[in-house]
Amino acid sequence: MSTGRALWGRVPPWAVDGGLVVLAVLDAWVNLYGEGTPLVWACVALGSTALFLRRRFPLAVFLLTLPMTLFMDVAVAPITALYTLAASTRNRPMLAGCALLNAGVDTLVWPLSDAFDGDRTWTLVQFVYTLATAVAPVLFGQLVQARRDVARQLVEVEEAREHERALHAQTVLARERAQLAREMHDVVSHQVSLIAVQAGALQVAAKDADAREAARTIRTLSANTLDELRHMVTLLRASGGKATELTPQPTLADLRQLIANSGIETTLVGELPIGISTTAQRTVYRTVQEALTNVRKHAPGARAEVRLWHDAHHFGVTVTNTAPTRPSVALPSARHGLIGLKERAELLDGTLTAESTPQGGYTIELRAPARSD
Structure with missing residues (x-):
């Protein structure tokens, strides 16, 4: 496991982000079956390429992935954006709001006039399902953040012990x-x-x-x-x-x-x-x-x-x-x-x-x- 982690750490960040952009575009293409209006493809291009900036502007990138979520049932771009946001912030109320927003947008159907014509019970079930899907990357991102904090604290404790040993x-x-x-x-x-x-x-x-x-x-x-x-x-x-x-x-x-x-x-x-x-x-x-x-x-x-x-x-x-x-x-x-x-x-x-x-x-x-x- 440690060997695989070391190999993964050698991959440059731009390569990882590039791979995620490609996956996001493929995810949208599969859902559209190669068809779609120029507006839809513009939303796909905006939400996918925004992943290049996910480390610097995680909240803005997440918001840019929402329009493509409204037009199609995609997962790569919004889940990646949610994970990046959860791994970089400690504002849990904001994370809960983002998860609800993602679930709400994913539940809606374009055009919006058709969103409430169907079975309300099925709509609620779909909302709960998409909310659970959105909560998963949030929890995983928070777990990674906690792991980083523990690792940093262990380094600080070891430095303090070394300092104490030197003083002794x-x-x-x-x-x-x-x-x-x-x-x-x-x-x-x-x-x-x-x-x-x-x-x-x-x-x-x-x-x-x-x-x-x-x-x-x-x-x-x-x-x-x-x-x-x-x-x-x-x-x-x-x-x-x-x-x-x-x-x-x-x-x-x-x-x-x-x-x-x-x-x-x-x-x-x-x-x-x-x-x-x-x-x-x-x-x-x-x-x-x-x-x-x-x-x-x-x-x-x-x-x-x-x-x-x-x-x-x-x-x-x-x-x-x-x-x-x-x-x-x-x-x-x-x-x-x-x-x-x-x-x-x-x-x-x-x-x-x-x-x-x-x-x-x-x-x-x-x-x-x-x-x-």
């Missing part, structure tokens, strides 16, 4: 980029900054010139790497936006190890409530990690205190460091770490504050409502 893919990609940016800053930058700090300390303490040069090279490369990471994180954040956690991350169980590896004299006090969510644990961990990274960058020689706390309504962590005791190593920074921590705090419906202390140090505090656990 973009959303997933944005989340992955945001997560990657966060991990690059929280993990890679953390380690590289530690290398830079340790290299700087080695450069100051080393007595051998070659060792100092090697330490200087390591510190320079680490600083350049941090700068490149800062640009990459900026690009990823620009296309990522906010994101939820997509991969497992450290929790409170890794907090002591983080402090031990920080290279900073740090004390850990307090505790968090039992049973807080893994998301909250990761947020606390990353807050401490970022705070200690900032201490290494901007407050060399400072001591730090990590205080875990909770009360009836909130829980959180406060990281406070003392003033630096020696000049800091100049390292690139775009403050993406604090931005990421604020995003994590928002996921818990909490807040993050960061400010200087009167003693010249710095404090970062995460506060989240207990209900978010």
Whole structure:
């Protein structure tokens, strides 16, 4: 069936209309048996050739087929015109009127004076029959129109689904980029900054010139790497936006190890409530990690205190460091770490504050409502 439909679709419209004109003329010729007045043949020529314009002026073409219907019992021209009109309009009252008009004209006999001389019952039966004949192309045309509407709607639905799938893919990609940016800053930058700090300390303490040069090279490369990471994180954040956690991350169980590896004299006090969510644990961990990274960058020689706390309504962590005791190593920074921590705090419906202390140090505090656990 699909092959036949494809072949039919390849036939040009003018060829179809030409074939219909020929059939309409043959239909009239058979009914007239080759005879007829010039007026009748003029009506046949007008109604038949008008089928060439049925797609552009369906109502006018239908009206032009009525005169030939009055003179003879033809079917091709009026049925074709009715079908074309029904397939191109949604005005159903007009279609009903056209079907009644076609049935009425087809029932009349020319001359009109002879139309009501015969049996009235037979005339009524003939009218009902011709009306049923006229209704058939109207219903078929409406069915074709409905099929076109359904096909168009299916195309629109498929386009909408494709659009939704594209948006979903973009959303997933944005989340992955945001997560990657966060991990690059929280993990890679953390380690590289530690290398830079340790290299700087080695450069100051080393007595051998070659060792100092090697330490200087390591510190320079680490600083350049941090700068490149800062640009990459900026690009990823620009296309990522906010994101939820997509991969497992450290929790409170890794907090002591983080402090031990920080290279900073740090004390850990307090505790968090039992049973807080893994998301909250990761947020606390990353807050401490970022705070200690900032201490290494901007407050060399400072001591730090990590205080875990909770009360009836909130829980959180406060990281406070003392003033630096020696000049800091100049390292690139775009403050993406604090931005990421604020995003994590928002996921818990909490807040993050960061400010200087009167003693010249710095404090970062995460506060989240207990209900978010």
